[in-house]
Amino acid sequence: DAGVTQSPTHLIKTRGQQVTLRCSPKSGHDTVSWYQQALGQGPQFIFQYYEEEERQRGNFPDRFSGHQFPNYSSELNVNALLLGDSALYLCASSPLARPNYGYTFGSGTRLTVV
Amino acid sequence: KNEVEQSPQNLTAQEGEFITINCSYSVGISALHWLQQHPGGGIVSLFMLSSGKKKHGRLIATINIQEKHSSLHITASHPRDSAVYICAVPNYGGSQGNLIFGKGTKLSVKP
Numbered sequence: 001d002a003g004v005t006q007s008p009t010h011l012i013k014t015r016g017q018q019v020t021l022r023c024s025p026k027s028g029h030d031t032v033s034w035y036q037q038a039l040g041q042g043p044q045f046i047f048q049y050y051e052e053e054e055r056q057r058g059n060f061p062d063r064f065s066g067h068q069f070p071n072y073s074s075e076l077n078v079n080a081l082l083l084g085d086s087a088l089y090l091c092a093s094s095p096l097a098r099p100n101y102g103y104t105f106g107s108g109t110r111l112t113v114v
Numbered sequence: 115k116n117e118v119e120q121s122p123q124n125l126t127a128q129e130g131e132f133i134t135i136n137c138s139y140s141v142g143i144s145a146l147h148w149l150q151q152h153p154g155g156g157i158v159s160l161f162m163l164s165s166g167k168k169k170h171g172r173l174i175a176t177i178n179i180q181e182k183h184s185s186l187h188i189t190a191s192h193p194r195d196s197a198v199y200i201c202a203v204p205n206y207g208g209s210q211g212n213l214i215f216g217k218g219t220k221l222s223v224k225p
Contacts, residue, residue, distance in 0.1 A: 006156075033212060033213075035213075041217075042200065042215035042216065042217050042218060043157070043213075043215050045205070045212035045213065045214075048212060056212055058212060088156075090156060090157060092213075103147065103159060103162070103213065104159060105149070105156060105157040105158065105159060106156060107155065107156030108155075108156040108157070110154075
């Protein structure tokens, strides 16, 4: 049973560019959450998707947007990249209908903005 | 908003030692997560617990809901246990929604 799959694993972009990160949730999970983890810091919540809609959002600017597809996979888009967007981006999936079943994390996408 | 505190921030142990990492949170929850992160790596979920104690191999996690406190224990520590251990709780006290993470405990086990 595959867990959460994220792609790509590493990415280098230039300041001002746009980037799309992808996440496939664990089988049976319908909710996808995205987190940003800067070097030496704990993960910070970006947003969560359920039924193809943004269900919750953390304190991130509108440059960060997302999408969830009918198969529950999700994308994170970041526009007008800044050097400070360099971080590990983590995706986590969970089943909304079973709230105590918990999260499964992907291995992350490491984004470097130069 | 929930707040999470972990201690210690850094921990160095000799191989074979018993390790304890502590986590306290401010808002009542229904479940708490213990996570492991190796340098440069993604996050692996170790435990999700809502009461009592869970054991997996040499790892033991306990939670006291009334005290809003959890501990992660590692018995007979090994150098491969070296990693950052993070506790996380739901932001709004429930069991869904986003997670709030502690700052992590960096564990280094020396041979």
